[in-house]
Amino acid sequence: MTYIAKPKFQHPGLPRNDLGYTHRDYEGKVSTLCAGCGHDSITASIIEACFELSIEPHRVAKISGIGCSSKTPDYFLGNSHGFNSVHGRMPSVLTGANLANRDLIYLGVSGDGDSASIGFGQFAHSIRRAVNMTYIVENNGVYGLTRASSRPPPTAARNPRRASPTPTTPSTSSRSRCSSAPPFVARSFSATSRSWCR
Ligand SMILES: Cc1ncc(C[n+]2csc(CCOP(=O)(O)OP(=O)(O)O)c2C)c(N)n1
Numbered sequence: 718m719t720y721i722a723k724p725k726f727q728h729p730g731l732p733r734n735d736l737g738y739t740h741r742d743y744e745g746k747v748s749t750l751c752a753g754c755g756h757d758s759i760t761a762s763i764i765e766a767c768f769e770l771s772i773e774p775h776r777v778a779k780i781s782g783i784g785c786s787s788k789t790p791d792y793f794l795g796n797s798h799g800f801n802s803v804h805g806r807m808p809s810v811l812t813g814a815n816l817a818n819r820d821l822i823y824l825g826v827s828g829d830g831d832s833a834s835i836g837f838g839q840f841a842h843s844i845r846r847a848v849n850m851t852y853i854v855e856n857n858g859v860y861g862l863t864r865a866s867s868r869p870p871p872t873a874a875r876n877p878r879r880a881s882p883t884p885t886t887p888s889t890s891s892r893s894r895c896s897s898a899p900p901f902v903a904r905s906f907s908a909t910s911r912s913w914c915r
């Protein structure tokens with residue numbers, strides 16, 4: 718995985734949370750995603766939420782699959798545990814880690830391709846089993862990392878990178894989650910990130 722380490726310097730006047738940490742303590746490496754990618758907005762919101770909730774970084778485990786979205790755990794919570802697993806297999810790896818250590822806070826980071834295509838079964842069963850985790854699906858409407866491929870929950874609109882729309886029934890990952898009765902579901906838009914970290 719490509720990365721650029723961040724400089725350690727920080728302004729001495731940065732605000733601190735109840736633990737005495739600044740936002741810098743919740744950051745990771747410099748993102749190598751495309752400039753303006755919405756995934757980076759989600760990363761910023763996770764940093765903000767963990768700062769505001771005064772979460773101890775060493776108590777968090779970030780587990781992801783494969784994709785641009787699944788690269789993002791490298792860009793936040795650099796002092797947390799993390800594992801970048803296999804495409805669509807984040808839920809099973811996270812479930813195993815959860816069985817081994819129930820004291821950590823588990824963040825599962827995935828994409829619409831990772832969770833609604835190759836990993837759809839794992840996605841559904843992790844909810845059915847009520848695995849103690851926060852499952853984040855960064856839905857950009859495309860297989861971003863592999864470029865130009867239609868992803869599985871198509872809308873009526875054309876894939877902007879493909880000439881033809883996918884001719885199958887739309888299914889959204891949040892609708893699938895609701896049918897499995899998870900305890901809490903939230904959905905937001907990365908361009909309005911201030912609203913969804915609260
Ligand atoms: C088993 C397997 N099949 C296919 C791939 C190729 N592949 C890598 S990323 C990806 C799609 C990722 O899409 P998504 O989860 O939506 O993430 P995004 O890049 O859009 O954030 C695919 C098909 C792979 N790495 N492993």
Ligand code: SF4
Pocket residue numbers: 749750751753754755756785786857861862
């Ligand atoms: S290819 Fe798409 S999803 Fe991947 S970093 Fe670039 S803008 Fe983001």
Ligand SMILES: [Mg+2]
Pocket residue numbers: 784828829830855856857858859860861868
């Ligand atoms: Mg995607």
